[in-house]
Amino acid sequence: MNYRTLGKTGFNISEIALGTWQVGGRWGDPFNNANADKIINTAIDAGVNFIDTADVYSDGQSEAAVARVVKARKEEVYIATKCGRQIQPHTAVGYTPERLTKYVEESLSNMQLDTIDLIQLHCPPTEVYQRPEIFETFERLKEQGKIRNLGVSVELVEEGLMAMQYSNVASIQVIFNMFRLKPSEQLFSKAKENNVGLIARVPLASGLLTGKMNLETTFSPEDHRTFNRQGEAFDKGETFSGVDFQLGLEAVEELKRLFPGQEPLAAWALRWILMFPEVSTVIPGASRPDQVLSNLAVANLPALTAEQMKGVQQVYDKFIKPEVHSLW
Template structure:
């Protein structure tokens, strides 16, 4: 496993890390015993950074990570998120009182006295214009409840606004073969401000594994069934906002240029890691096999310039017109 520095946090983290959404829920059936095996495999493969949120299985994902950190002797960094427990999920809800409650609950779920990294969880765009929200985070940091804070965003414009706050150490954003805009408009600016980039949804909700087809079915509790058009949350979180059939066509084109020694998932992850502004990528993993396949990407050869160019051409041909302007 190779490691990179997570911006101004100074944390030295695994470039292939672990996203804890799937082990919490809304990705179909999940078994806690299998999830623990997947997490233990991640540790064995050199992963030391785990991303979760208080709403992933209503704390289920956080509690599994608490169990993991108590079992393992290695130091691990756990990032969680706050804000999506608000109902309604509105800008005014992002205040010190509510954030303190959410943080206290996460501290309890994780069994720690201080959070390594607290991220605002895709708040409404107006939040990024409110200085008092970031002043509250500064205060919570000075109190010792959080070591570092950052934001998880839907849109590049939100990320750019977040960069104006000195206390923001990290930005989490969707970046993958179907989402090129962050590299075009955000990454260099983040590097200049020493802000870490955490890339989520790296496999476009599984589309980029190359294992899906028009015959693939999803369980009722899987967001890939109930959130195709943003019925529950931003549709960009599901298949990166790409039309499913169109995405399948683009994947077939990507298969034609995939290096032989890489799986499709590894191809997609390695493409992300080719950008040195990226601190880490956080694919989920419900099984040990998925985790091993993902983490092995770190030591696979870099992609050549021609392959990178071809990926861009496929994006421009199939994907760009439907997603680039939206996020």
């Protein structure tokens, strides 16, 4: 496993980490603690020392599972969680210092911890980034010893740039993958300039970039890939990175031609992200232990060639950029 520094936190974290949106089972399935424990232990066994969760993942069960396993291990493993998405309707006016403080305390209770390594605002509305009192709230929580660092998870590049006006923002979590190239244009250089860590989320575009899907692929009714393709429940960009499913499949076939051989496209999609030195870590999810191992095998892949990097850009420009580039 290779490790990179997560911005101002100073944490030396695994460049492939673990996202836990679906760690207790596939999207829409009931949470399975035994399966979650196996997945998390498999990751730590292989050198993962950074795990990302959120209070809304399975109503706090994901947080509890992550902390339970980490506390049973001897290795130092950093836990990052998120808050804010419990606010309904999810509008800026719902974000108050009192409410956010309550959410942090509930996460501490869920995890039976005294301190959270990294708490992240969970894709708040853009207007929240114009409210200094929200970010000052986390300074008080830090002084109280309840958190060590503050980060933000964003939908828009613009939001990431706005977040960096606050000196206590140590990391930015953003969708970045072969179907979402915009963050590399401006956000990455600004993050480096401000010593802000970058966490690449949705690295496989909700599974599109595994190369295993086709037009006959179906998902359960409770899976966001069924009910959120047009943003019916939350930001459309969270599902297939906002790319039309059929268009994405066409682009995937072009990408496969760039990477002939035995390795699946998913592995190359993750390796592509690691070609950007500004990225601190990538957080693919897993619903089975073998998926964790498959993700971690990326460390053994060679760097992409200049021709392959150019080819990914050309596929993006041809299929994806006209549809999504201006949206996020």
